[in-house]
Structures are given as C-alpha cells and as structure tokens.
Amino acid sequence: xxxxxxxxxxxxxxxxxxxxxxxxxxxxxxxxxxxxxxxxxxxxxxxxxxxxxxxxxxxxxxxxxxxxxxxxxxxxxxxxxxxxxxxxxxxxxxxxxxxxxxxxxxxxxxxxxxxxxxxxxxxxxxxxxxxxxxxxxxxxxxxxxxxxxxxxxxxxxxxxxxxxxxxxxxxxxxxxxxxxxxxxxxxxxxxxxxxxxxxxxxxxxxxxxxxxxxxxxxxxxxxxxxxxxxxxxxxxxxxxxxxxxxxxxxxxxxxxxxxxxxxxxxxxxxxxxxxxxxxxxxxxxxxxxxxxxxxxxxxxxxxxxxxxxxxxxxxxxxxxxxxxxxxxxxxxxxxxxxxxxxxxxxxxxxxxxxxxxxxxxxxxxxxxxxxxxxxxxxxxxxxxxxxxxxxxxxxxxxxxxxxxxxxxxxxxxxxxxxxxxxxxxxxxxxxxxxxxxxxxxxxxxxxxxxxxxxxxxxxxxxxxxxxxxxxxxxxxxxxxxxxxxxxxxxxxxxxxxxxxxxxxxxxxxxx
Numbered sequence: 282x283x284x285x286x287x288x289x290x291x292x293x294x295x296x297x298x299x300x301x302x303x304x305x306x307x308x309x310x311x312x313x314x315x316x317x318x319x320x321x322x323x324x325x326x327x328x329x330x331x332x333x334x335x336x337x338x339x340x341x342x343x344x345x346x347x348x349x350x351x352x353x354x355x356x357x358x359x360x361x362x363x364x365x366x367x368x369x370x371x372x373x374x375x376x377x378x379x380x381x382x383x384x385x386x387x388x389x390x391x392x393x394x395x396x397x398x399x400x401x402x403x404x405x406x407x408x409x410x411x412x413x414x415x416x417x418x419x420x421x422x423x424x425x426x427x428x429x430x431x432x433x434x435x436x437x438x439x440x441x442x443x444x445x446x447x448x449x450x451x452x453x454x455x456x457x458x459x460x461x462x463x464x465x466x467x468x469x470x471x472x473x474x475x476x477x478x479x480x481x482x483x484x485x486x487x488x489x490x491x492x493x494x495x496x497x498x499x500x501x502x503x504x505x506x507x508x509x510x511x512x513x514x515x516x517x518x519x520x521x522x523x524x525x526x527x528x529x530x531x532x533x534x535x536x537x538x539x540x541x542x543x544x545x546x547x548x549x550x551x552x553x554x555x556x557x558x559x560x561x562x563x564x565x566x567x568x569x570x571x572x573x574x575x576x577x578x579x580x581x582x583x584x585x586x587x588x589x590x591x592x593x594x595x596x597x598x599x600x601x602x603x604x605x606x607x608x609x610x611x612x613x614x615x616x617x618x619x620x621x622x623x624x625x626x627x628x629x630x631x632x633x634x635x636x637x638x639x640x641x642x643x644x645x646x647x648x649x650x651x652x653x654x655x656x657x658x659x660x661x662x663x664x665x666x667x668x669x670x671x672x673x674x675x676x677x678x679x680x681x682x683x684x685x686x687x688x689x690x691x692x693x694x695x696x697x698x699x700x701x702x703x704x705x706x707x708x709x710x711x712x713x714x715x716x717x718x719x720x721x722x723x724x725x726x727x728x729x730x731x732x733x734x735x736x737x738x739x740x741x742x743x744x745x746x747x748x749x750x751x752x753x754x755x756x757x758x759x760x761x762x763x764x765x766x767x768x769x770x771x772x773x774x775x776x777x778x779x780x781x782x783x784x785x786x787x788x789x790x791x792x
Contacts, residue, residue, distance in 0.1 A: 320361065327403050345380060352369050622711055725754070
C-alpha cells in the first residue's frame with residue numbers, strides 16, 4: 282500500500298498540472314466517477330493517469346504513513362470488487378477523520394501511476410476532500426477483521442458494505458438482468474402477479490400464512506424469540522417421521538384397509554407434516570423468496586424442458602461473461618469449483634431421464650453398496666441426496682428428470698396416458714439438486730376436474746382456473762426457478778439467508 286517516495290511525489294503535483302488536466306466523466310446521475318469505470322478497464326485504469334476525478338466511497342482500510350504526513354485509503358463504492366487507493370496529505374485534511382473503516386469520503390484528485398512494485402495500476406492523489414461521513418470506530422459493528430456470515434445476519438442493513446455480501450448483490454443483480462434479457466429476447470411478456478393469493482396448490486400455505494390478527498402475530502414473534510428455531514437434526518428427525526407416517530398410509534391403501542383406518546393414518550401424516558412446516562427453518566428455507574415463473578402457450582413437456590435448459594445455460598454464461606471478477610472472489614473465498622461448475626452447465630447438454638429410469642439408477646446404486654438416508658423406491662419424491670447423486674456422481678452434469686408419479690405432483694400437471702405419471706420435469710444441477718420444477722399443464726377440463734376430485738380439493742376456489750379450460754383451451758407448459766437457489770448454485774454459499782438482501786424467516790423480519 283504505497284511507497285516511501287509517495288510524500289515527495291505528492292509535493293511534485295503542481296497547480297499547473299492539476300489545472301491543465303482533463304476530467305474523467307462523472308456518472309450520468311451522480312456527481313462522482315464510479316470506481317468500476319476506472320479500475321475495471323482492461324488497462325486497470327493506467328490509461329487515465331493524468332486526469333482529474335471525483336471519487337466517492339467507503340474506507341475499507343486506512344492508515345497514516347511517513348510520521349502522519351499523509352494517509353493511504355482503500356476506497357470501495359460497491360460498483361465492483363476492487364478498491365481504489367487514495368493518498369491524502371495532512372495539509373489537505375485532518376487524517377484522523379479519514380482512516381477509520383466505514384468512513385464515507387468524497388475527494389477530488391488526480392489519477393497517477395503508482396511507484397513501481399505496487400499492485401495498483403492507478404491511484405488517486407487527493408487535492409480536496411469534499412465530504413466526510415465519519416464513523417466512531419469504537420461503535421462501528423463491522424470492523425476490518427474477518428466476520429462470519431452468521432454474524433453479518435444481525436446487521437443486514439450494513440452487511441452490503443462487506444466484500445462477500447456486495448459480491449453476492451452484484452451477482453444477484455446480474456442474474457436478474459440476465460433473466461429479463463433472456464425472456465425478452467424470446468418474446469415473453471413480464472407480468473406482475475399478486476403476492477397474496479387464496480390458492481394453495483403446492484402446500485406453501487401450510488408453512489406461511491397472511492393474517493390480519495396483529496396481536497397474534499406479535500405473540501408468535503415473542504414465542505419464537507424465547508424458543509429459537511430447532512437444529513437441522515431436529516428438522517431431519519421430523520422429516521423422517523413424515524416418511525414413516527406416509528409409508529403407513531401407503532401400506533394401508535395397498536392392503537385395502539377401511540376408510541376409518543386410512544383416515545386416521547392420514548390425520549397422523551398431516552400432523553407430522555404440520556410439525557415439519559413449523560420446524561423448516563433450515564439453510565434453504567425463507568418465509569419470503571423470489572421465483573421466476575415463465576408460462577408458454579402452445580407448448581408441451583419437451584418445449585418446456587428445452588426452454589428451462591436454455592435459460593439455465595444463459596444465466597451461467599452471463600455470469601462468466603459479465604460477473605467474472607465477483608465469481609473469482611467467490612471461488613477464492615468459498616467454493617473453488619463454482620466457476621468450473623458454471624462452465625460445465627453452460628457448455629454441456631443436460632441429461633434427460635424419466636423418473637422411472639432415475640429410480641432404477643438409484644436402486645442399482647443401493648444394490649452396489651451406496652447408502653442413502655432416504656429409502657429409494659418408485660413413488661417417492663426424490664430427496665436432495667438422490668438428486669445430487671444423479672448430477673454429481675452418476676452423470677456429473679445437469680439432469681432433467683421427467684414423468685413423475687401423479688401422487689407426488691400437483692393436480693394441474695398433465696396426466697400421461699399410463700394414468701400413473703404426469704408430464705412433470707425437474708432440472709437438477711450439482712451442488713443444490715433441484716433448481717427448476719415445471720410441467721406441461723393439464724388442458725383437458727374433464728381430466729383436471731377428476732384430478733381435483735381425486736385429491737379432495739373443492740372445485741369452487743378453482744373455477745377461474747377451470748374457465749381457462751372451458752373457453753379456448755390449448756396445450757401449454759411452464760416452470761419455476763427458485764432465484765435464491767440459483768444464487769446458491771452460482772456462488773457456492775451454503776445458507777439461503779446470505780443471498781437475499783433482507784431475509785425473512787420466522788422470528789426475523791428486520792427493517
């Protein structure tokens with residue numbers, strides 16, 4: 282960070298040099314030059330040497346040098362991962378007010394080539410300090426020491442100033458822009474759907490509900506604070522109980538037991554599922570999350586799989602082309618394989634296997650000595666360990682599994698000719714397992730009415746949905762991508778609470 286000759290070089294900056302220098306263009310809507318536009322150039326900013334610039338940012342590190350004659354400041358403004366080194370003489374400003382981590386500084390200065398042997402390609406020699414947003418270092422909660430992601434979750438309003446969370450924010454932004462770019466390119470229309478709905482097609486309402494009973498909500502929040510969420514071991518035990526209860530229901534149905542016996546077993550299963558829903562505060566669950574949900578008219582399951590594969594490939598390539606600096610940071614700090622994983626997905630045709638074929642592969646693995654925590658048999662909903670085995674061990678590439686058993690999928694998925702499976706598909710990728718879930722939708726009115734009846738859903742709340750089949754029905758398909766899960770996949774981070782700016786989960790709705 283600097284050179285002993287810097288003080289002398291600073292004194293060599295004449296007023297004539299400063300007056301004659303041209304000015305690096307400011308951002309269009311801000312009175313400063315984004316640091317990215319300087320140091321992210323192919324020449325590292327060295328081609329701008331000799332030009333004036335106004336820089337604004339937050340001090341990542343700062344120190345005085347040469348008996349307090351000047352200070353080195355590493356400034357970052359969030360536009361990129363890198364910092365710009367700023368050198369300020371004591372005659373320009375009181376250095377003690379500038380060097381604390383977290384201080385916001387706006388300075389005018391001249392860009393110069395640093396002395397040889399330093400890692401910077403360009404630095405700013407301050408001529409005037411325009412603004413200082415001071416920080417009391419004894420109270421600032423984010424010192425320059427290494428901070429855990431768990432610790433940062435208690436400071437969601439400040440954590441974007443850290444290297445990791447700012448990199449995640451830029452990656453998230455890039456994926457959002459890439460999403461709009463992809464679908465706009467292919468003629469899709471962006472529709473704002475309601476957040477609050479009375480429909481509960483896939484059980485989300487069992488986990489999170491909207492209420493106007495504010496006093497009850499306050500009571501619940503206090504209870505959650507007093508009784509913290511369970512451990513992941515508790516959650517796994519609860520899930521195992523659901524599996525056991527589900528097996529009992531299946532056995533009773535196979536044995537053609539009485540309705541009373543089956544009904545009692547179903548009630549026990551529901552209680553077990555309710556318990557899981559209350560305990561699902563794991564690293565992959567949020568009370569509020571983002572989904573990308575395209576719907577395609579005049580499309581079947583094959584079209585749907587083609588679109589999903591193209592979309593995921595596009596996202597991965599976009600990060601490689603436009604966010605490589607941040608991806609290199611994630612590879613260095615968290616997951617050395619994350620860039621290679623993006624390259625693999627972007628360049629490799631996805632394997633496509635039916636659900637039945639996938640189960641046969643898993644059974645073969647079990648017979649060969651592979652141990653899974655969850656039993657493998659036809660009719661189960663594949664667990665994450667099964668999905669990751671297929672993508673990371675068996676095929677070592679993304680996999681699309683299609684034609685799932687109808688009993689584990691939603692009523693609106695198109696029933697296949699075998700009457701046992703539906704035209705559903707899941708896109709599985711290394712690291713996270715399921716990334717996308719989708720299906721060809723059931724367009725036949727009589728079939729979807731029967732499906733509603735079979736699973737015991739009243740038709741009245743779905744009359745609007747049935748109308749779409751009554752009046753001008755056609756084949757169509759769609760899928761949903763969990764946006765936070767895509768970020769987990771890209772970055773290699775483990776906890777979903779670290780890839781969304783303001784995570785909401787039971788007991789936490791900060792800000």
